[in-house]
Amino acid sequence: MLGSRASRIGLLILKQLTGGGKSISRPTYASRSFSQFLQPRYDQQSGTNLFRGAIFQKHHHFSTTTASSSDQGTEQKETISVTFVDKDGDEKHIKVPIGMSMLEAAHQNDIDLEGACEGSLACSTCHVIVMDMEYYNKLEDPTDEENDMLDLAFGLTEASRLGCQVIASPELDGVRLAIPAATRNFAVDGYVPKPH
Numbered sequence: 048m049l050g051s052r053a054s055r056i057g058l059l060i061l062k063q064l065t066g067g068g069k070s071i072s073r074p075t076y077a078s079r080s081f082s083q084f085l086q087p088r089y090d091q092q093s094g095t096n097l098f099r100g101a102i103f104q105k106h107h108h109f110s111t112t113t114a115s116s117s118d119q120g121t122e123q124k125e126t127i128s129v130t131f132v133d134k135d136g137d138e139k140h141i142k143v144p145i146g147m148s149m150l151e152a153a154h155q156n157d158i159d160l161e162g163a164c165e166g167s168l169a170c171s172t173c174h175v176i177v178m179d180m181e182y183y184n185k186l187e188d189p190t191d192e193e194n195d196m197l198d199l200a201f202g203l204t205e206a207s208r209l210g211c212q213v214i215a216s217p218e219l220d221g222v223r224l225a226i227p228a229a230t231r232n233f234a235v236d237g238y239v240p241k242p243h
Contacts, residue, residue: 127220131158132178134228143215149175149224150210161230166211168192171200172230173210178223180206185218202227 126142131153133139143152150173153160161172174197177183183206189197193212200207210224 125217127215127217127222129215129219130221130223131160131175132223132225133159134226138223145215145217147215148211149173149213149215152215153210158226160210160226162211163230164211168196168209168211171196171198171209174200174202174227174230175208175210175213176202176204176225176227177206177208177213178225182219182222183208185216186213199231200227201229201231 124144126144129141129143129149129152131139131141139156139158141152141156141158143149148166150160150162150166152158153173154162160175162170163172164170166173177186186208189208189212193209196209197203197207200209213219213224
């Protein structure tokens with residue numbers, strides 16, 4: 048509370064010193080007393096404290112940050128259902144928070160999706176195949192960089208995407224992603240990365 052009040056007072060002082068956007072001259076700056084800005088004046092009619100032009104209503108909290116329930120840890124992130132299908136046809140259903148990439152979601156849920164470049168668009172090892180064209184068409188178009196990496200992917204199809212570039216959104220709820228039987232990792236053949 049004290050910090051935010053000091054911030055507001057500082058902004059008010061700056062406005063007063065600059066004359067509302069006019070340039071500051073040294074003699075004017077040095078001759079002003081800052082204590083005049085720290086003494087509140089009470090306005091009887093409105094029931095507010097006035098700090099030389101700044102008005103603070105009673106019982107209102109002012110802050111430069113937004114209040115959210117995540118500060119108390121009670122907010123639950125919205126999730127979507129995603130199904131990963133491995134090379135053997137085994138399915139794993141997971142919940143993925145909105146905004147998370149499928150690569151991150153796979154790593155957090157112990158799904159064998161490589162991601163050698165850790166999502167920096169420098170490989171094709173997180174290649175996934177969107178099993179339903181309806182969901183594929185809901186995705187944003189791949190960038191040129193993603194298409195360049197997909198050209199290197201093993202088992203490329205019309206519905207291929209990089210898992211690091213498929214971001215969970217509400218319209219993708221229920222999407223099924225197939226993981227190809229192999230990847231092409233040009234860095235180290237046979238390397239299996241540890242999930243983050």
